[in-house]
Amino acid sequence: MGIIKAKNLIYNYIKRDEEEKVEEVNEAVKDVSLDIEAGQFVAVLGHNGSGKSTLAKHMNALLLPSEGTVWIGGMDTKDDDSLLEVRRTAGMVFQNPDNQIIASVVEEDVGFGPENMGVPTDEIWRRVDECLKAVGMTAYRRSSPDRLSGGQKQRVAIAGVMAMEPKCIVLDEPTAMLDPNGRREVIRTVRELNKKKGITVILITHYMEEVIHADRIYVMDEGEIAMEGTPEEIFGRVDELKALRLDVPQVTELAHGLRKKGVPLSPCILDVEELVGELVGIRKQRTAQ
Ligand code: ADP
Numbered sequence: 283m284g285i286i287k288a289k290n291l292i293y294n295y296i297k298r299d300e301e302e303k304v305e306e307v308n309e310a311v312k313d314v315s316l317d318i319e320a321g322q323f324v325a326v327l328g329h330n331g332s333g334k335s336t337l338a339k340h341m342n343a344l345l346l347p348s349e350g351t352v353w354i355g356g357m358d359t360k361d362d363d364s365l366l367e368v369r370r371t372a373g374m375v376f377q378n379p380d381n382q383i384i385a386s387v388v389e390e391d392v393g394f395g396p397e398n399m400g401v402p403t404d405e406i407w408r409r410v411d412e413c414l415k416a417v418g419m420t421a422y423r424r425s426s427p428d429r430l431s432g433g434q435k436q437r438v439a440i441a442g443v444m445a446m447e448p449k450c451i452v453l454d455e456p457t458a459m460l461d462p463n464g465r466r467e468v469i470r471t472v473r474e475l476n477k478k479k480g481i482t483v484i485l486i487t488h489y490m491e492e493v494i495h496a497d498r499i500y501v502m503d504e505g506e507i508a509m510e511g512t513p514e515e516i517f518g519r520v521d522e523l524k525a526l527r528l529d530v531p532q533v534t535e536l537a538h539g540l541r542k543k544g545v546p547l548s549p550c551i552l553d554v555e556e557l558v559g560e561l562v563g564i565r566k567q568r569t570a571q
């Protein structure tokens with residue numbers, strides 16, 4: 283069993299009237315099964331309302347299945363006795379860094395989680411040093427979070443989760459409120475945590491360009507997993523992605539069209555420079571022949 287496993291997960295949001303009678307049932311997740319190996323970088327793509335956040339909240343027992351089972355580190359999330367350990371295994375990072383930063387000084391904020399867990403003081407400071415370094419925020423350790431950019435704040439929030447030493451980090455659209463620079467900073471940080479520290483990463487996003495380095499991609503639609511595969515496999519299916527209302531970058535679509543016409547381009551082209559680079563390479567090869 284992988285570090286995160288879901289089997290036939292169903293989640294319904296149920297709205298009741300004053301007499302507790304069911305008024306409305308919203309089937310947000312319908313029969314999702316997945317199995318994520320420790321150490322992987324997994325991306326979950328999907329348009330708004332496809333069930334990504336509902337799925338994410340099951341990975342840290344913020345929601346419990348209506349039907350089916352979720353295991354985190356082998357523990358059934360429905361088991362009350364495992365709740366604390368489940369939350370220690372999988373940390374969550376949300377969209378808005380302002381809602382996650384509590385303290386008025388960066389280093390205190392990062393130390394807050396481990397302090398709450400009863401970690402000894404020396405060890406807290408060791409973790410604060412290490413985590414701030416890992417996200418590239420050591421220079422700001424005594425700053426007030428209010429003075430940081432969105433990307434910097436989100437990196438502090440990630441350091442705060444890291445300081446609790448989870449085995450995996452689930453990030454629910456961590457870049458949605460950031461500018462392109464902030465987005466790049468956050469994605470770079472998350473990739474490094476995965477590569478250097480071996481932390482399992484679940485990155486939820488609707489930006490296709492953020493998932494190109496993932497080991498595996500799940501695409502959600504209407505509460506179900508509609509596509510699953512490596513980035514190469516997923517990006518090679520542009521027409522299906524568009525049908526699932528995902529924004530496929532124009533240049534990816536162009537490359538896809540060219541590939542269909544027989545131009546030997548790689549499937550994961552996401553920016554103009556890459557496309558030009560490959561086309562120039564192909565041309566050089568042809569003139570050399
Ligand atoms: P995503 O994160 O992909 O945008 P969500 O998991 O937030 O999707 O939502 C999936 C579905 O569940 C949507 O139809 C949404 O309207 C519904 N939903 C989300 N949160 C709630 C809630 N608290 N109460 C009722 N319905 C909800």
Ligand code: MG
Nearest residue numbers: 334335336455
């Ligand atoms: Mg969401």
